[in-house]
Amino acid sequence: MFGLSALSCLSPISGQAPTRLLIGAAQAEDELGREVGTQLQNAQSALSSHQPAKALEFVNAADAVAGKSDYESYVIAQMRAAAASQAGNVPVALKAYETLIRNSRTTPAARQQMLMAQASLAYGARDYASAANAASRYLKEVGPNQQMQTLLLQCHYLQQDWKGTVEAGRAMLAADRKAGQIPAENQLQMLAAAYDQLHDTAGKTGIYVKLVKYHARPQYWQMLIHDLTTDHSLTPRMVFNLQRLRLATGLLTSPAEFQDMAERAVQMELPQLALNLLDEGYARHLLGTGTGAEAQAHFRAFVAQRAAEARTSLPAMVEKAKTSTEASPSLTAGYNLVLNGQVDQGLALMQQGLGKQPHQPDLARLSLGMAMMDAGRQTEALQLFSSMDGEGTANNLAQLWAVQLSARPSH
Structure with missing residues (x-):
């Protein structure tokens, strides 16, 4: 009486698979006949001696035995998968694994291992379509796995299937988010490259925001700021917020840019x-020096005058905002209250503005976060910015501010 059990799979990214199976005690209802068992015992010995081609001959001899039971056919498929994998005969190995995967005898844990092995073998043989299929099945049945996610992305990426890369990447990000996992850096890099090939600036920017957030490197900041700066679709308020972000990161140093921001x-x-x-x-000392100092002083005096006028008219502005059904007056008046030291009243008024269905709700929330930050409420601002993890420029900027605030010492 003979029995058979598979060893665990090797790393799916390496392109390797099980190369050895062991024959031992079996359950009473699962018996190998002497002829089949002898052939498989010989195959096992050949595998142990690193003679996979010879092992396959013994497997084929076992398969040729007439009147095999379902169990015997199942064990033969196991041994064929191991021998073909060691021999580098990927088509035969893939077919054997498919037989095992579909068999009800295969436990869920073994099925998962076999799917990983199948994906790895196909990937190593550059059969990216089969590898992608196996990896997709694994992720659908088992859940997020960075090795399988990377392999799936690589399959699409290496075929220059940019749309497939993006589709797989978006599913990957959704799964990671649901599982509370941080996306792998190399996965995000491939996804950013795919968006770039598709000329999808918004998609690429969103991925670079995640690279900055989870794998902060200077080159990611530089690429992101460059792309945002050259994005001509940004609204004036978005441009202003970006200018402030560049100022906070030390990238806005030109006197002309300071004046434009003001x-x-x-x-x-x-x-x-x-x-x-x-x-x-x-x-x-970026203003007030050099040949432009006098013009800068005149401009500052003009802005100071406007600020004084705004303080005088602020009570009337606040009363008007309270009775308005529009969101903008409450957001603007509230921000001005914050800037003039009435922080609690100002933030409360801005919250009221958010409840009046602003035309751009994400931008309104971004403005509230900026007001919190300008008021020194760093913790509150960080919480708000961190919660804005959706798509779009306002959410991207909020995530970047969250990264920036996280790097600052708390007060």
């Missing part, structure tokens, strides 16, 4: 914020 703040009816930003430029 002008945008004035246009957004936040002159005190414009004045604060100009004063930061003076503190960094």
